[in-house]
Amino acid sequence: MGKLIEIENLRTYFFLPGYAVRAVDGISFSVDEGETVGIVGESGCGKSQTSMSIMRLVPDPPGKIIQGQIKFDGKDLLKLSEDEMRKVRGNDVSMIFQEPMTSLNPVLTIGFQIAEVLMLHRKLSPSDADKEAARLLKMVGISDPEERLKEYPFQLSGGLRQRVMIAIAMACQPKLLIADEPTTALDVTIQAQILRLMKKLQEEKNMATMFITHDLAVIANFTTRVIVMYAGVIVEDSSVHDLFKKPLHPYTQGLLGSIPVMNEASKNDEGKRKRLYTIPGTLPDPKRFPVGCRFASRCPKAMKQCWEAEPEIVEVENGRKVRCFLYSPTIRQDPTIKSIEILAKHGGKAWLKEVERREKAKAKSGAKNKALENPVQGDK
């Protein structure tokens, strides 16, 4: 199967007065056509900003994609104009967010919002768009679709609104669907229904899907490959089968230890339920990541070297990748980090001013947008 999207060394930072938040800090991965990939990790580890970067929807300012490549179907999304990117968003890549109310317009009917997408991106006539909208609502399991199309978002329950969002996302038959915690805001029964629906649609349409969640149980049911993120970087990338059978990274081992298991192993010697394991400690501050491994302060296996240098992510077996000195002594070498730290010390505002100055100069000279390059190269 061919690669649909290839992400190379992506960095997305937020520049606030006096410091930079390194939300996504040099990640590389790819998704094949038709593949379902899960991205998992604690809240704040950079999952959403990874997907926002792919969609080029990072709030700017203060956010900036400062480095990297996002190749989709052969073209680098970071080099497209805003107009070209809008077409990609409508036709090739769709996204479903955690809270559908933030994406639906409260003053327009559901029918209008679905038909608008169909007319714009699939060039359907108004009457064909209405028919197709009703068909899409039926496809996502909404009964009485013609009546529902006349309703406003507030008249629908959370579960129905999320089904509408799925219908809108599917309207353009995207090659890649990104679902960012699509069921987190819903109650457990509705969550299961929405997940079943997404799985069915994914299988029927053979659409590549990136499923972002903090819940490994969802990953196990929905995806075939999993990327584990921690503090802005990927720490493990593996098939779901291998990961659940034998998690390699100590963080993944901790995450798996925190899943409730309803069997004998979950009971202690007196037959009572064991307490759920939680990983002690919290994510490091993204303004000041430690020099060594970002997980060291919480890692039960930390060694001296883990405090001195950051491990590189390396392939270990069966295409599995892991970032940990237990599996490889390779150290991460990245000059960008150094210059960004200098930048942060000088203050985010100075950085933004420099980017703006360069963008203006480039626009004037008619050169291509090279503002994504590190503006303080050589500022040592």
Ligand SMILES: Nc1ncnc2c1ncn2[C@@H]1O[C@H](COP(=O)(O)OP(=O)(O)O)[C@@H](O)[C@H]1O
């Ligand atoms: N608009 C913003 N301004 C400043 N920092 C932000 C902004 N959005 C996200 N961040 C920071 O980026 C990091 C990653 O956030 P996010 O990608 O939303 O995490 P996740 O989705 O894994 O919970 C966090 O430290 C978060 O505080």
Ligand code: SF4
């Ligand atoms: S590199 Fe060291 S601290 Fe980091 S996860 Fe591996 S053993 Fe733990």
Ligand SMILES: [Mg+2]
């Ligand atoms: Mg998020």
